[in-house]
Amino acid sequence: MTKARTMVTKYEDDLRLFRRSRWYQVGILLLLVAYLLVPTVASEFQIDVLNRVGYFAIGAIGLNLLTGYTGQVSLGHAFFVGVGAYVAAYFGTQHGWPLLAWLPMAALLGGLIGAFIGPFALRLRGQYLAIITLGLLFVGEHVFDNWESVTGGGAGTQVAAPLKIGPLDFGNLKLGSTVYSRNQGLFFLIWAVVAIVLLLARNLVRTRPGRALQAVRDRDLAAEIIGVSQARYKISAFAVSSMLAAMAGGFYAVIQQYVSPTEFGGQVGLFLSIQFIAIIIVGGVGTLFGSVLGAFVVGALPRVIENLSTNVDLPFVSGDKGGDPGFLTVFSLNQMLFGLLIVAFLLFEPRGLAAVWFRIKAYFKSWPFSY
Amino acid sequence: MMTSSESLLSVRDVTLRFGGVAALTGVSFDVRAGELFAVIGPNGAGKTSIFNCLNAVYRPQEGSITLQGTELVGRKPGFTAKLGIARTFQNLGLFTNLDVVDNLMLGRHLRMRTGFLAGAVWLGRARREEIEHRRRVEEIIELLELEPYRRTHVGSLPYGVQKRIELGRALAMDPTLLLLDEPVAGMNLEETGDMARAILSIQASGVSMILVEHDMQMVMDIADRVMALDFGIPIAIGTPAEVQSDERVIEAYLGVAS
Numbered sequence: 001m002t003k004a005r006t007m008v009t010k011y012e013d014d015l016r017l018f019r020r021s022r023w024y025q026v027g028i029l030l031l032l033v034a035y036l037l038v039p040t041v042a043s044e045f046q047i048d049v050l051n052r053v054g055y056f057a058i059g060a061i062g063l064n065l066l067t068g069y070t071g072q073v074s075l076g077h078a079f080f081v082g083v084g085a086y087v088a089a090y091f092g093t094q095h096g097w098p099l100l101a102w103l104p105m106a107a108l109l110g111g112l113i114g115a116f117i118g119p120f121a122l123r124l125r126g127q128y129l130a131i132i133t134l135g136l137l138f139v140g141e142h143v144f145d146n147w148e149s150v151t152g153g154g155a156g157t158q159v160a161a162p163l164k165i166g167p168l169d170f171g172n173l174k175l176g177s178t179v180y181s182r183n184q185g186l187f188f189l190i191w192a193v194v195a196i197v198l199l200l201a202r203n204l205v206r207t208r209p210g211r212a213l214q215a216v217r218d219r220d221l222a223a224e225i226i227g228v229s230q231a232r233y234k235i236s237a238f239a240v241s242s243m244l245a246a247m248a249g250g251f252y253a254v255i256q257q258y259v260s261p262t263e264f265g266g267q268v269g270l271f272l273s274i275q276f277i278a279i280i281i282v283g284g285v286g287t288l289f290g291s292v293l294g295a296f297v298v299g300a301l302p303r304v305i306e307n308l309s310t311n312v313d314l315p316f317v318s319g320d321k322g323g324d325p326g327f328l329t330v331f332s333l334n335q336m337l338f339g340l341l342i343v344a345f346l347l348f349e350p351r352g353l354a355a356v357w358f359r360i361k362a363y364f365k366s367w368p369f370s371y
Numbered sequence: 372m373m374t375s376s377e378s379l380l381s382v383r384d385v386t387l388r389f390g391g392v393a394a395l396t397g398v399s400f401d402v403r404a405g406e407l408f409a410v411i412g413p414n415g416a417g418k419t420s421i422f423n424c425l426n427a428v429y430r431p432q433e434g435s436i437t438l439q440g441t442e443l444v445g446r447k448p449g450f451t452a453k454l455g456i457a458r459t460f461q462n463l464g465l466f467t468n469l470d471v472v473d474n475l476m477l478g479r480h481l482r483m484r485t486g487f488l489a490g491a492v493w494l495g496r497a498r499r500e501e502i503e504h505r506r507r508v509e510e511i512i513e514l515l516e517l518e519p520y521r522r523t524h525v526g527s528l529p530y531g532v533q534k535r536i537e538l539g540r541a542l543a544m545d546p547t548l549l550l551l552d553e554p555v556a557g558m559n560l561e562e563t564g565d566m567a568r569a570i571l572s573i574q575a576s577g578v579s580m581i582l583v584e585h586d587m588q589m590v591m592d593i594a595d596r597v598m599a600l601d602f603g604i605p606i607a608i609g610t611p612a613e614v615q616s617d618e619r620v621i622e623a624y625l626g627v628a629s
Contacts, residue, residue: 011502011509017493200491207490207497208476208483215466215477222464225426226544227452227481236487286468 017202035191039184047183048255049303054190055251056299060279060291061201062244067277068286069205070237071217072121076133078272079140080110080242082264084249085159089259090150092161092250099163099170103250110246111239118235134270141265156260159253163189171254190251194292197244201288204240213237245276271335275299278338281345284354293353298341302334379404379579380425380548385434387420387603394420395431395603402548402581407574409582409590411614412600413623418583419461420603422550425581426458427451438548452481457546459537461553461583467526471517471536474525475508476501478543511539515569531562535569542573549573549580555589567593591615599623 006021008014018024039047063077084106092102120132144151151157163171163185173185180188204210212233215223220230253259262268275298283294309317309330317333318326328336349355380402387395395417402408410418423429425436427446436443438454457478466474483504485497512518515535520528525536534554541549554570555563567589574580584590590597590611597614599607601623607614614620 011505015498015501015505203493203497204487204491207493207501208480208485209487209490211469211473211477212480214469214473215480218466218468219464221428221448222460222466223477224448225428225452225458225464226478226540227449228477229449240487 017199017206035188035195039180039187044181044183045307047181047187049300051183051186051190051251051255052303053295053299054187054194055248055255056276056279057194057292057295058190058197058251059245059248060276060283060295061197061288062241062248063276064280064283064285064288064291065201065205065213065244066237066241068280068284069210069217070213070234072234072237073126073130074133074238074241075130075270075273075277076117076136076140077241077245077276078264078269079136080114080245081249081252081272082140082144082259082261082269083110083113083242084246084251085253085256085259085264086144086151086249087246088161088250088253089152089157089159092253093157093159096162099161099165102161103247106246106250107243110249111243114242114245115235115239117242118238119231121234121238122231137265137269137273141261141269144261144265151261154261156258159257159259161250161254163254186251186255190255193247193251197247198288198292201244205288209233209236274338274342278342280352281342282352284352285350287352287354290352290354293357297353298338301337305334305337306330377404378402379406379439380581381435381437382421382425383435383437385421385424385431385436387417387424387429387431393603395424398434398600398603398605400598400605400608402579405574405577405579407570407580407582407593407595409584409594409597409611410600411584411587411590411597415602416600416623417603418600419552421600422458422552422581422583425451425456425548425550452544455544455547456550457541457544457548458550459534459541459552459554461556463533463537465525465533465537465540468524470522470524471512471520471528471539472505472508472522474536474540475511475543476504478540479504479507481544507545508543511542514542514572515539516565531558534558534562534566538566538569542578546578549578551580551582551584553584554582555584555586563589 006019018028038050042050059077059081063074066072066074087106087109088102091097091105097105117133117136121129124132145154163169170185170189171182173180173188205213212223212228215226215228216230216233224230264272279294279298280291281294282297283292284290308314314333316326317328317330345352378401382401383399385395385398386393398421400408410421412418420429424431425443427443427448427450431444434444438456441454443451443454466477469477483500485500489496512521515538517532517535517539520532525533528536538551538554551570555566558566563586570580570582571593582590582594594611596609597611598605599614599617599620606619606623607617609617
């Protein structure tokens with residue numbers, strides 16, 4: 001007797017992450033082709049935008065684990081991104097640690113500090129937790145600004161952290177006779193990390209610890225009564241989320257090649273935190289691949305608008321190509337667009353782009369029937 | 372039916388006050404191994420408060436509660452779970468955004484070991500445990516006839532099914548003592564019958580149970596012993612027939628002509 005390849009006869013089959021359906025396999029193959037092909041055909045500007053999307057995706061996966069899966073709101077995500085960026089500056093650049101040392105160090109430090117913030121979530125929830133985590137941004141700005149021996153102070157510091165793993169130097173990639181630019185090399189590195197982080201996070205949420213996080217989110221008392229410790233899982237969620245934020249920060253620093261305190265603290269830091277929140281709302285709260293979808297929209301938008309403003313005369317915007325006086329700067333235009341995006345998605349598609357994708361999939365699954 | 376008279380749970384003189392209000396006053400009872408013990412009483416009699424004391428959600432001011440000799444008063448809810456006390460809630464305590472399998476797997480939480488690292492890596496312990504515990508979960512799915520809903524989010528399922536899922540989650544803990552808070556409230560006759568059969572087959576597998584229920588017909592049919600509460604004070608303990616004919620119980624339920 002023959003059976004369809006997709007038929008499930010064992011629990012092992014039911015638990016497969018990579019389904020055996022043709023569509024799924026074709027999809028994975030297409031992504032792989034895109035990974036190899038895109039950096040060779042896209043322009044330098046486009047690759048730079050995609051690298052930033054990748055950095056946002058890593059951080060957003062972290063925030064989604066905390067907010068989407070554990071239900072804890074945080075406005076302090078930018079602070080942890082800053083921690084990672086300064087690890088790249090201090091350990092990577094000043095001390096010349098290799099990639100495989102400074103990147104784990106960023107994750108470790110971010111995770112440790114996150115674990116110290118976690119206990120606040122045991123007493124506070126919702127907007128109160130948001131305010132506490134907001135405070136982190138200001139503490140962070142102060143520390144980054146004044147701990148000059150490590151951070152270089154208010155003027156900021158150059159980042160030239162090594163990007164070498166074994167024989168592969170992603171900062172100066174040569175394969176055979178082909179020489180890749182720094183941006184192309186970064187693309188290969190960052191998107192490989194995105195894939196790895198996505199895979200690990202996906203495994204995490206479908207096994208015991210991930211279920212516990214979601215139990216705490218849905219019903220904390222019921223979770224406690226079946227033996228899921230709220231304290232343990234809330235603190236762990238903060239640690240894991242900050243770990244990923246700090247890794248993202250490390251990549252941000254090497255993309256930027258320069259970090260300064262104002263990027264992660266105070267008002268601009270708050271804007272960065274809100275960008276991460278926008279990503280998971282636009283992409284889909286509580287769906288990991290939604291974090292990547294959202295990163296494409298929110299991560300690319302500001303750069304695209306900035307680029308646009310140097311080529312096109314945008315109405316009401318000052319400092320663009322037209323040169324006319326306007327009441328908006330490009331930065332505030334971006335801020336407004338994010339506000340608009342968040343409101344629009346919360347109103348019309350609260351489960352984000354991921355929900356759109358699920359609907360399309362369901363439609364074709366049941367085609368030609370409508371349900 | 373089991374005739375063992377050894378006491379599994381022993382509740383002695385438990386008094387629980389909220390400010391000036393006494394929710395429970397001097398409550399004492401024993402649950403024997405394998406027994407189905409029911410607690411009845413009018414609304415606000417303190418039935419659910421007893422469960423919250425057993426679960427260490429509330430901490431009674433006086434008295435002691437011991438399960439197989441271990442004191443529960445002053446402990447944390449997680450400790451009672453480790454000792455083998457499982458519970459369903461009156462107004463459902465399910466994880467509504469998770470599917471049926473995940474809800475039941477959460478019942479296995481304490482029996483699994485996978486941590487963050489092992490979970491993220493998947494291969495090895497996490498995978499082995501997922502398969503091993505899925506096996507037990509599937510037995511429960513079969514017992515409670517939840518097969519059609521495995522991968523459905525429980526929030527979108529009908530109330531009667533959700534009640535069964537919650538019972539399933541408690542069962543997945545392989546408890547020594549199962550607390551059922553109004554398992555058939557809001558159910559129709561057919562659903563009530565299904566639930567009663569499920570409860571009896573769970574009892575037959577050796578699990579002791581405390582049942583809080585308003586459906587007198589069901590309580591009288593399936594309980595081994597019954598305790599009646601009124602305003603937090605126990606007024607009768609005995610077999611269903613004894614409690615049913617107790618004058619004070621009739622008084623509490625129907626009031627008395629003045």
